[in-house]
Amino acid sequence: MSLERRMLTRELKLNVARPGEIFKPMWFLILVVSMLPLALAPDSDLLSEIGSAMIWVATLLALLLNTEHLFQSDFSDGVLEQWLFLNRPLAWLVGLKLIAHWLFHVLPLILITPIAGIMLSVPTDVLWALLVTLVIATPALTCFSGLGAALTLGSSRSGILGVLVMMPLFVPIVILAAGVLIRAMDGSDTLPLLALLGAFSVVAATVVPIAVSAAIRLNIGGSN
């Protein structure tokens, strides 16, 4: 069995063994979305206007919190340092781990956003735009938050530092996604912005794993 398949099989089995890790972010997303009408007003016009942006931010937070400890358990078990002996570039293995994370953790999160959309009476065509932006933008978000996770690996009292450090870098992605949603709301062309978002994700997915692998190597070198 090739190393790539072994790696993905392992991730699949780990996620089957720890289903809570998949459900917690979804639970978080729905909870946050339920808080909004309670804090604001049950007025459906108002909710549908800010609903899609709210769901976007809530998904972003759920993804960040979920990715914060991406490498932590492998690191403390000493499995992560074994990756260096696996005859593949570390950045490639990191990329595989990020892909697996996106498939098993981020995709389920995206798939329940329509429920959140219904709760906030988001119009159907905006809901579609929301789904598409999330699918296109989350690879970049996953890569960056993976970097946050890797940078804070060696620090025992980092808390949510990785999230805090990476959040400012999400600004362009959030702005572009919001642009798509606004255009979807007034029915104008969203394609150019989606292409730009996609380009961002592609660049992030090729470059960021290299930075992540440098951060992991750094933390392996600093631990005893």
Next chain:
Amino acid sequence: MGWRWFHQWGSPRWFYERAGRWQLVCGRLALTLLITGSLWGLAFAPIDYQQGNSYRIIYLHVPVAFLAQALYAAMAVCAVVLFVWKMKLADVAMQSIAIMGFAFTALSLISGAVWGKPTWGTYWVWDARLTSMLILAFLYLGVIGLRAAIQDPDQAGKACGILVLVGVVNLPIIKYSVEWWNTLHQPASLKLTEKPAMPASMWIPLLINILGYYVAAAYLILGSMRAIVLERERRSAWVRELVSRA
């Protein structure tokens, strides 16, 4: 000659001794420039016909805002030097610049808010420039926070280096996206409009002050770098000797 000048920078002791002298020069120069520029700007430059005297805060706000951005670039240069030449002094510089950079960013935000109140009637608007400045402050905070969380100074330095490099690549993208975002939503009712050309009696003191703040920043950074060098080298013979002499 050759590369010797470059390798000297690798010696903390050499740096510590030289930097003391440079600091003195910078301090004097900064003091002269700032006194001249500020006095001229605050007392003698003409009143702005639109804003009255409140415009005079530009003699603080503009230099500080320039520095806030320039220092992030300086930090990125240090990160490159750290990774390419493994020079520990670059890490020391990165550490002091992060703190100074955050201080200048905060100062520019605060002075901007103070200026905004009489000019626009509000302390804060979500203008493109203000927003990117705010995000810059968060980026600086991230670098400071990351360093504080990691115990080993070498490791902390490299982690911050990675973060700074990723940040500096993102910075222009953030800036452009924030500008675009500003045009996307209904145009802000309050805008930082392009100022008409300033008379020389206004911009010459501003130029002097910009120079003065740059030199003052160099003074502060050199000072904090010397302190960090002392702390990191506290167990070496030359620092002990220095302490026992004092």
Next chain:
Amino acid sequence: MIFEPIDIEISKLSCERDDRLLFKNLSMTLNPGQILRVAGPNGAGKTTLLRTIAGLFDIQTGTIRMNQLPLKECLEQILYIGHKPQVTKDLTVLDNLKFLTGSDDDHLKRALSDVGLKGYHDSLVKELSQGQGRRCALARLWCVKAPIWILDEPYTALDVEMVKTLDTRITWHSAAGGICLFTTHQPPQSLKYTTLELDHVT
């Protein structure tokens, strides 16, 4: 199985950690079949030396070459087992080994019965005792083809019988031309090895 001849050449290796000099100008050559025990008091730098040779720590000064090649190009020749468990608690014994070694099931099952974990294939590692977990990590020695073994405290938490089994395995490895470096505080009885004593330099 006989390994291709391999040697490790360490020259003028020095390492400083937290302002403390751990070792200075360490030079040695490890030849095929050599078993080397790195000894020394706590904090003498045994783990640091082992991790440096395994390529996990950056070399501060000096060089390490394997068959004349720089260390970074030879990492897949190394099997490193450190202090940490090296296994994932939430996976079964078999899945853990399958990921790390890439061997097939039959091979792995044989290796597991060699380390006394027969019948535990499908147990989760978190259900095992500490000693059994260690056995699971060590089972890799029975199925990996790497000629260089770097074992940090491999005898920890093992019973007398398993210690003997491990000694026998290391002896075979050496007979096949492999190199083994290890640390331990209880010198193994049934193993012939040379010792490198690390003392506090400062």
